[in-house]
Amino acid sequence: MKRIIISLAIxxxxxxxxxxxxxxxxxxxxKYVLEEIKTAYLKQNKKAIVxxxxxxxxxxxxxxxxxxxxxxxxxxxxxxxxxxKEKGLTTGAISTYAFGKLVIYSTSLDLDKLGLEALKSTSVxxxxxxxxxxxxxxxxxxxxxxxxxxxxxxxxxxxxxxxIAQTAQFAFTGNAEIxxxxxxxxxxxxxxxxxxxxxxxxxxxxxxxQACVLIxxxxxxxxxxxxxxxxxxxxxxxxxxxxxxxxxxx
Numbered sequence: 001m002k003r004i005i006i007s008l009a010i011x012x013x014x015x016x017x018x019x020x021x022x023x024x025x026x027x028x029x030x031k032y033v034l035e036e037i038k039t040a041y042l043k044q045n046k047k048a049i050v051x052x053x054x055x056x057x058x059x060x061x062x063x064x065x066x067x068x069x070x071x072x073x074x075x076x077x078x079x080x081x082x083x084x085k086e087k088g089l090t091t092g093a094i095s096t097y098a099f100g101k102l103v104i105y106s107t108s109l110d111l112d113k114l115g116l117e118a119l120k121s122t123s124v125x126x127x128x129x130x131x132x133x134x135x136x137x138x139x140x141x142x143x144x145x146x147x148x149x150x151x152x153x154x155x156x157x158x159x160x161x162x163x164i165a166q167t168a169q170f171a172f173t174g175n176a177e178i179x180x181x182x183x184x185x186x187x188x189x190x191x192x193x194x195x196x197x198x199x200x201x202x203x204x205x206x207x208x209x210q211a212c213v214l215i216x217x218x219x220x221x222x223x224x225x226x227x228x229x230x231x232x233x234x235x236x237x238x239x240x241x242x243x244x245x246x247x248x249x250x
Contacts, residue, residue: 021049022224023069025060027076027210028165029100029137029182033243034074040239041230048223056163058134064089070215071224074231076100076136076164078211091216092225097232098245100208101183102140105171107195109178115198118178119150126159128176130167137164140205141180147204171195183244210245 026034031054038050053060057075061083064070073090074097075081081094104111109118118124130138138161145151159176161167164185171179172191186197212231214224230236232248240247 020047020223021051022071022221022227023051024053024072024074024227025064025068025070025215026052026054026074027057027060027136028054028163029076029184030054030074031165031185032188033184033239033245036239036243037231037236040236041227044230045223045226048227050227054163054165056131056134056138057136058131059163064215071217071221072212072214072228074210074212076208076210077139078209080136081211081213084213084215089216090213092214094211094213095228095232096209096211096248098210098240098247100137100210101202101244101246102137102144102200102205102208103181103183103186103197104200105168105179105181105186105191105195105197106177107172107174109196111196111198116148116200118198119145119148119154121177124177125157126170126176126178127154127157128159128161128167128170128179128181130161130164130180135161135163135167136208136210137180137182138167140208144180144200144205187242187244 034052038052042048057080061080064084065087073081078096084090085094111118129141132138132142145154159170161170164182167179168181168185170176183199185191214228237247
C-alpha cells in the first residue's frame with residue numbers, strides 16, 4: 001500500500017511538472033514579438049517553462065500531424081489551425097491574436113523613394129519570397145505580385161525561402177536585392193539598422209489574420225491554456241504594436 005501511495009505521488013509530481021512546461025509551435029514571423037511576450041509572461045509565472053519553436057505554419061502543421069510534442073500553435077493565418085482542428089488534433093476555440101503586415105525590404109535600394117516601383121528596377125536580379133505552399137506571408141506575396149500584374153515578368157527572379165525568417169535572411173545578406181517579409185522582422189534591430197523597408201498597402205492582398213489554438217494532449221496542460229490567455233490579453237497589446245501588429249484590442 002505504501003509503495004502504491006509513493007508511486008501515485010511520483011506520478012502526480014510528474015504531471016504537475018509537465019503542466020508547467022509549454023511547447024509552442026509558432027510562425028517564423030513571431031520570433032521577436034513572442035520572445036518578448038514570453039519574457040513578460042515568465043516575470044508573472046516564475047515556475048513556468050515556455051519553449052518556442054519557429055517555422056513555416058504549414059511545416060509546423062505537418063510536424064504536429066505527425067505527432068510532434070507541441071501544446072500550443074500560433075499560425076501566420078487563420079486557415080492552418082482549422083486544418084489541425086479538422087484532424088481532431090486541437091482543443092478549444094481557434095482565436096485570432098493579431099493581424100500582420102507585409103513589407104518589401106532591401107539593403108541596397110532606396111525604398112522610401114521607390115516603393116513598389118523598386119520591383120521593376122533592372123538592378124534587381126533576385127527577389128526573396130517565403131514558400132507560398134507552407135508560409136502565409138509567401139502566399140500573400142505571390143498574391144500581391146499577381147494583383148500588380150508583375151508575377152509573370154518577375155517569377156524567374158524569385159528565390160524561395162523555407163520560411164519568412166530565411167527569406168528575411170536572404171534580403172539581409174544581399175543574396176536577394178528585395179525580400180517580401182513581415183513588418184515584425186523588418187523592425188528587428190539588425191534588419192532596421194542595415195536596410196530600408198516599405199509597408200505594402202494592405203488592400204493589395206488578403207488580410208493576414210493570425211490565429212492560435214491549443215493542441216490536444218494526453219494530459220491537460222493547464223499552463224498552455226494560461227499562456228494562451230496571456231497572449232490574447234490586453235496586457236500584450238503594447239508588445240504586439242511595438243513589432244508592427246494590430247490586435248483585436250485596437
